[in-house]
Amino acid sequence: MVATVQIPGSKSITNRAYVLAAIASTPSTIEGALRSRDTDLMMKALQALGVIFYEDSTTHGTDSITIRVEPSELHGGVVDCGLAGTVMRFVPPVAALVEGSVFFDGDLQARKRPMGQILEGLRAAGVKVKGNALPFEVDGDGRPEGGVVEIDASGSSQFVSGLLLSAPRYAKGITLKHSGGRLPSMPHIEMTVQMLRQAGITVDTSVENQWKVRPGEVRGRTWFVEPDLSNATPFLAAAAVTGGRVTIPNWPIQTTQPGDVIRDILARMGCTVELSARGATHDLIVEGPASGRLKGIIIDMSDIGELAPTVAALAALASTPSEITGIAHLRGHETDRLAALCAEITGIGGTCIELSDGLRIEPATLHGGQWHSYADHRMATAGAIIGLKVPGVEVENIQTTAKTLPGFETKWAAMLDGAC
Template sequence: MTHPWSAPVATGPVRATVSVPGSKSITNRALLLAALSERPAAVHGVPASRDTELMLNALRALGVPVEADANGLVRTGKHEGFRGPAEIDCGLAGTVMRFVPPAAALADGEIRFDGDPRARERPIETVLNALRALGVQLDGDALPFTLHGTGATPGGTVTIDASASSQFVSGLLLSGARYDKGVTVHHDGKPVPSLPHIEMTVSMLREAGVEVDDAEPNTWRVAPGPVAPRDWAVEPDLSNATPFLAAAAVTGGAVTVPGWPSETTQAGDLIREVLARMGCEVTLSADGLTVTGPARLSGVDIDLHDAGELTPTVAALAALAGSPSVLRGIAHLRGHETDRLAALRTELNGLGGDVTETEGGLAIRPAPLHGGDWHAYADHRMATAGAIIGLVVPGVRVDDIGTTAKTIPDFPGLWNGMLSP
């Protein structure tokens, strides 16, 4: 049973330097590519988060030698290919439930997948149907399901609708080079959300020596061939850094996140533009990214289609701004860890906010907020949004702050450390 967490109130402008753990998105791609190489490889800067642990355990279940130390170094060893029988717990990690099945299609044996109750409701049928079209035998259309591996996968060309998640594309591309014919993925549907995540996948595949052709819009071709082993270095998780930057924004303080890359494929980098448009001073230097908050935040009208993961942070900022905001292009968030649009509307309005859902997002108008219970819905980003509100609204109680361990080890410790003099 979880206990409510009383969100600490900032006693003045927050001034701090906060080092955030490595990117979960980069980490789980790097771990899978290391395993697909079948030779020794290393990943540096791995966060000790639940999503990462679920990926490590999935690889171990498939027969990959994995060693992880307390300093964020993971080494994968030589092996003769994936094997079953195996049981894989996806938890609530989209990168596990959508990236590992295409890799497990290369295994010899039966592989059973399951996850948290909410994971059974998250979209995955697109990936499973794509695998069937590529010659893989599967039982089921959602978690739990069973994959019957034969040790190889024909591959080829498949057309999918990836408008619910870019992970449908990334999952197929990451393992596609190991398929007999490689893989070509065509998207047919509404625009794919979070395209920077697919760009991240393509970039990392190329770093691993895989030939990828993405010249044609909505089409990605991965040539068959080996995946080269290499040492991967994981960048700080920019999306997980946003609550700490938001602390500076809502208190008129200044927060620096060291190691912020000057160039990146992480969608979270969009927070720089968002904060600048809301009135913050945003500076990227050799020391990292520094955000200095204004006397009062301005509302923003912005399309977050390519960076939907920022929505809970931006919604919290918008609820504390002095003018209205409209967040667009995020209808796909209704299928994330929870229905994030409904959750944000419910929780912000429960504290006195004025939020309405639109077909594609949220409309947020200024309103005086008060304390009360904030429900996280087992969603790490909902929990951190409650923490942001609690910085300037006394009496906010987050029902499950522990869910932040999905991607941020010891979020409460980092948060309290930021507020310490």
């Protein structure tokens, strides 16, 4: 298998850009924005509060979408979060800027996702909130006080990012202190801080586990969205397990996206990884071991938990044991990913043990069977990876990948045909 796969824009960057554009003083343009269920939910949530969006295309999965965002006077409304963590954590602090009430709900599964800490953080910032999980209501007064807020964000880095993104519009800004255990997904917090600074906001990060965002004008600007590196990982994993070669164009040289770490992971597991200059951009080229035998890996994935399903799929096909740790927070994602990965790997003959904060996976002879997706896009792509090597593996509800990558199954088939 030899293929080149174009990956659409980053969900994480797109949704952060939407929020910053919504609270800016002047219009913004987002170049290369992702169209997916999660980003559409963010757009509709902000539209429900009065923000105006213009788009140049309505085709999902298109590699480059330009979105123009015009800030407007915010008003109350109803927000459907779906199953999108960024919507349920990033939009409530925006809702505090409304003079009126905003009601939040989402998919039934979303009601189980952790929300208490960010809602408590809003209360500490002077915002009235009814409820501690979906559904809940934010009663805004148009100018929340802000100030010092202390929360335990060990359950999700989105608690931090959500409060920081809207903090410049709070009267005192926000000084956010994390008081709990180890913070997961630090690169996503660094992404938030970087984008705030690019929008003209002063953020002080000189104290560990503390972020001080000063009040100020969020400037409208043009945002350029990188390809979603986490969405690229299943395609790179396909090269790893088949001994093929996959090229991802426009791989950024410097990025805050956690998905960039896949380069080191694949190299450690036995792949050849090359970042090659092509004009003004770079291609990432991954070639799997000719023998098709991957090495297991011992890795702490606390900063890169979103890659864990991909790495678990690779580990299930590796020739030596693997141990993935630092990912206890994945129990609060779209599904309990640790339990789900264990159930699905063992269900097709694998050996997977759930640890307190991760998984231990040992080599085993796998067989065909149904791989359940749990309405979780990362679970679905993990099953697709294993299905490349194990005949008879069928992924239930592959369409759930539309959450972050519409048309995944079409791209996957084109990759296998070498037609990408």
